[in-house]
Amino acid sequence: xxxxxxxxxxxxxxxxxxxxxxxxxxxxxxxxxxxxxxxxxxxxxxxxxxxxxxxxxxxxxxxxxxxxxxxxxxxxxxx
Amino acid sequence: xxxxxxxxxxxxxxxxxxxxxxxxxxxxxxxxxxxxxxxxxxxxxxxxxxxxxxxxxxxxxxxxxxxxxxxxxxxxxxxxxxxxxxxxxxxxxxxxxxxxxxxxxxxxxxxxxxxxxxxxxxxxxxxxxxxxxxxxxx
Numbered sequence: 001x002x003x004x005x006x007x008x009x010x011x012x013x014x015x016x017x018x019x020x021x022x023x024x025x026x027x028x029x030x031x032x033x034x035x036x037x038x039x040x041x042x043x044x045x046x047x048x049x050x051x052x053x054x055x056x057x058x059x060x061x062x063x064x065x066x067x068x069x070x071x072x073x074x075x076x077x078x079x
Numbered sequence: 080x081x082x083x084x085x086x087x088x089x090x091x092x093x094x095x096x097x098x099x100x101x102x103x104x105x106x107x108x109x110x111x112x113x114x115x116x117x118x119x120x121x122x123x124x125x126x127x128x129x130x131x132x133x134x135x136x137x138x139x140x141x142x143x144x145x146x147x148x149x150x151x152x153x154x155x156x157x158x159x160x161x162x163x164x165x166x167x168x169x170x171x172x173x174x175x176x177x178x179x180x181x182x183x184x185x186x187x188x189x190x191x192x193x194x195x196x197x198x199x200x201x202x203x204x205x206x207x208x209x210x211x212x213x214x215x216x217x
Contacts, residue, residue, distance in 0.1 A: 055187065055188070
């Protein structure tokens with residue numbers, strides 16, 4: 001299940017950052033992608049909400065450190 | 080000017096206004112942008128190419144999306160974050176444009192809304208369509 005979530009999140013990253021070659025992992029964070037600024041962070045979150053049909057609240061998001069923690073949060077919400 | 084906050088907003092909320100395209104608008108946009116492409120500047124040239132006259136700049140008519148979000152939807156607290164626009168038909172001096180938008184998605188975490196915008200002319204022809212991402216900076 002987690003791999004499936006990662007693949008779908010990777011597709012979102014590729015769309016947001018316009019890079020078909022982009023590969024992300026659980027440890028990927030904003031320091032790894034130059035264009036991952038505050039606006040693209042918002043765009044990522046909104047795209048993830050729509051893709052998985054979930055909603056986030058701000059307090060859930062501020063403590064996330066990397067893609068892996070986001071995937072875990074998505075997994076919790078879709079169960 | 081409207082001043083919608085996130086709690087005032089719901090999917091489906093819409094707004095519309097109309098605007099008439101004038102020669103002065105095209106001249107002002109030329110001065111502002113420096114785009115002196117003959118399609119926009121020379122009526123004779125534009126007609127030779129099959130158009131009815133000077134073609135209004137796509138970015139000029141798209142500037143009305145700025146008014147849509149900045150004045151109407153959500154209005155005062157709008158912060159433009161992104162826009163994708165497709166252009167479907169030309170606009171000419173004298174055209175009366177209906178600019179409309181409807182909220183299609185609301186994300187509460189980061190207070191971003193998405194608006195689907197349309198611009199149609201007096202004959203109801205689609206001029207442009209836009210997907211607009213707006214922060215609600217209340």
